[in-house]
Amino acid sequence: MGGFELGDNQYGKAETRLVRVDRDGDTHAITDLNVTTTLAGDLAATHLTGDNSGVLPTDTQKNTVYAFARDGVGEIEDFALRLVRHFVTTTAEIKQARVRIEQYTWDRIAATGHSFARGAGTRTTTATCDGESAWVVSGVADLVVLNTTGSEFHGFPRDRYTTLPETHDRILATAVTANWRHASTGRDWAQAFAGARDRLLTAFADTHSRSLQQTLHAMGERVLEGDDDLVEVRLALPNKHHFLVDLAPFGLDNPGEVFHAADRPYGLIEGTVRRSDAPDAGLAWW
């Protein structure tokens, strides 16, 4: 029986979610990245003896991504190059570095200089029938939107477990799931969808938000206001938290530019807006 030997190995920080905001007066730009760093080199010691003297922590790799973003990101190729060159030149044992970056592209929502949508979302519908009547619900899922300003959250109750600071200016981001109930079963569905989606986007963008709940209601009202055939809209809005990264440990300030786009947990805000004289929903929501 032979012995064992250490084979290929590498390590790093997967999926550091970085959002950078560049503010030029009232016109903002966002760079939204998913960054994975991978390092390899003379790392036998940690595997065989637990000697970590050559192991640049994955936490440090994540911090480096955020700290480098303080100087601006630019093209992702340049940002990735800056990082790999840094990693192979600062820790002697690290001989190879790989930085993979996914960049999520956002479109501007025309209403403001600080509102963005990531993709068009997914169009959805549910039709139901009980043998006599039929109902149609249409909607959109995964319509990801973000405001870089125009969002506050304060005035909430505090108890011994409350740590959340009051904020008068935060990033507000959500992935909209919205479903609207039609009164009729025959109409120009494509036009109705385009209109409702557009009104969701503009209401999100031009509502100065004091809570996501308030924004939800404004979006629901806007959907109904623009289309007499729509009688009820149900919305589910995850609050996709963006936390300002503390760059002070690296001697850097962070005036609202570099954010950690957190994945979980998230606030989940749900609500319905309906016309006071909406007809009975029947099986519409079944």
Ligand SMILES: O=c1[nH]c(=O)c2[nH]c(=O)[nH]c2[nH]1
């Ligand atoms: O818009 C918000 N609504 C909340 O209910 C809430 N709760 C929280 O922690 N942050 C926020 N933000």
